[in-house]
Amino acid sequence: MMIIDVRKLNAQKKYTGSMEFEYSAPKELIEIPFVSFASSVKVRFDYQLYEDDSLDIRGTVCYQLEGQCSRCLKDAKTEVKGELDAYFQPFKNGEDYSYSGGVIDLTQAINEAVMASMPFTLSCGDDCQGILYASETEN
Numbered sequence: 001m002m003i004i005d006v007r008k009l010n011a012q013k014k015y016t017g018s019m020e021f022e023y024s025a026p027k028e029l030i031e032i033p034f035v036s037f038a039s040s041v042k043v044r045f046d047y048q049l050y051e052d053d054s055l056d057i058r059g060t061v062c063y064q065l066e067g068q069c070s071r072c073l074k075d076a077k078t079e080v081k082g083e084l085d086a087y088f089q090p091f092k093n094g095e096d097y098s099y100s101g102g103v104i105d106l107t108q109a110i111n112e113a114v115m116a117s118m119p120f121t122l123s124c125g126d127d128c129q130g131i132l133y134a135s136e137t138e139n
């Protein structure tokens with residue numbers, strides 16, 4: 001699922017194309033307290049395979065988060081969209097992803113795209129009045 005078989009793409013001469021799938025991201029990617037994934041992560045991207053067997057992918061990761069609003073602690077849910085942009089080479093080279101055996105495992109690149117898109121807080125919405133206001137009105 002999370003694998004691109006470069007040998008197969010070469011054999012079929014599919015040097016460009018697009019792919020789309022969903023996966024269950026590990027909850028360790030979330031750093032906001034009391035928040036978890038409310039959906040699987042939808043992954044979509046276009047790829048380009050070059051003559052030297054390097055592969056470029058560009059697309060998006062999309063998912064929902066649910067949990068407690070970071071300000072007022074009410075239940076909240078939000079949709080997050082992030083960029084997926086990765087370059088794989090069949091040898092180690094600096095910061096790029098590398099792969100071997102003609103098969104690319106996308107897991108690390110996708111997890112990193114999810115982490116990069118992760119908000120620092122979860123909000124119940126633009127009209128969130130925060131926990132300070134809530135406690136003042138109670139008194």
Ligand SMILES: [Zn+2]
Binds near residue numbers: 123125129
């Ligand atoms: Zn709130």
